[in-house]
Amino acid sequence: MNHFTPVGKSRFIHFLSKIENLLNDAAAEDDPGRFIYSKDMRTPLFMLEALSRIYKKILAPKKIKKINKVFKDIEDFLGQIDYYDGFYKEFADDKKVPGLITQYAKDQTDKKIKEFNKHLKKEEWIGSHKKQLANIYEKIDSIEWFDEKNDTVAVLEVYQNDIEKIIKKYKDSQKEFTDMEKDVHELRRELRWLSIYPQALLGLMELKADGDPPGFLNKYLTPEIINAPYNKMPDGSGLGNHILLNQNYYFGLSWMIARLGKLKDSGLKVELLEESISKVYKAKENVSQLAYSICDENQPTILQILEEAQSIAKTFFDEDILEHIVVSVFIS
Secondary structure (H helix, E strand, O other), X not given: OOOOOOHHHHHHHHHHHHHHHHHHHHOOOOOHHHHHHHOXXXXXXXXXXXXXXXXXXXXXXXXXXXXXXXXXXXXXXXXXXXXXXXXXXXXXXXXXXXXXXXXXXXXXXXXXXXXXXXXXXXXXXXXXXXXXXXXXXXXXXXXXXXXXXXXXXXHHHHHHHHHHHHHHXXXXXXXXXXXXXXXXXXXXXXXXXXXHHHHHOOOOEEEEOOOOOOHHHHHHOOHHHHOOHHXXXXXXXXXXXXXXXXXXXXXXXXXXXXXXXXXXXXXXXXXXXXXXXXXXXXXXXOHHHHHHHHOOOOOXXXXXXXXHHHHHHHHHHXXXXXXXXXXXXXXX
């Protein structure tokens, strides 16, 4: 870390520089939106969104809320492209999916990229002026940042408060899952921020091994989760302060996010097939049946997805996984 730059500010600059480099390279391309999508600018945008979500609760809320919206808007475009492109690639390799449906997914991908290119120019991410990044840097420069010790204490409070809100919302209510977006997607989004924050904070949070885990955690400690790249924390050796997270319980959180993600994608596949059938074949009846007929035999129904998501969520919250994630804070 640059000792002359406040630690919070340095985190923004780290990811802003990645975006700046990509935008500069994209400016030379005929299709900058497609280039940016292919280079995964969505990841540093997620990190900047995460930092904005944290620091708008700590410092200069009006300024940081504005830049948070800017990051979210561009990330949403990339998310829409990824949605159609991901299924286009999956459908292209699946002989059961009719060519017209595969083509529909490709056409929607191209359409979203065109919309993204317009957004990049309209919001001046690229072009002759390129004011967007300059405006963000200006706002970052104008904030009175905390020193490292106070930054650590404030970030810890935000992280713990976010955990408590999720627990209160889902554990206390034990609600029935009836809607993919409002229940499955929303829960996953809220949990996922808890795993994005440590990556965005560039080493402030570290995983702490805490002996043999309780037996009920073993189901979460799969090789896929333990060895996942997103469970490797950034190097924080240059920092004097750290927030320590219980490794085994954190892996439990990661397993939950991953499983909900697979359930989400399974549901989205059915939804996109239904959308495609309605648009391509102008079908108005038996659309769901037609969609499922294209899927593999093991494709779960939306009802089955909701039931499994509710079941694993109940177990997850009953086992107090989130309550045990934060171990301690080390302040020099």
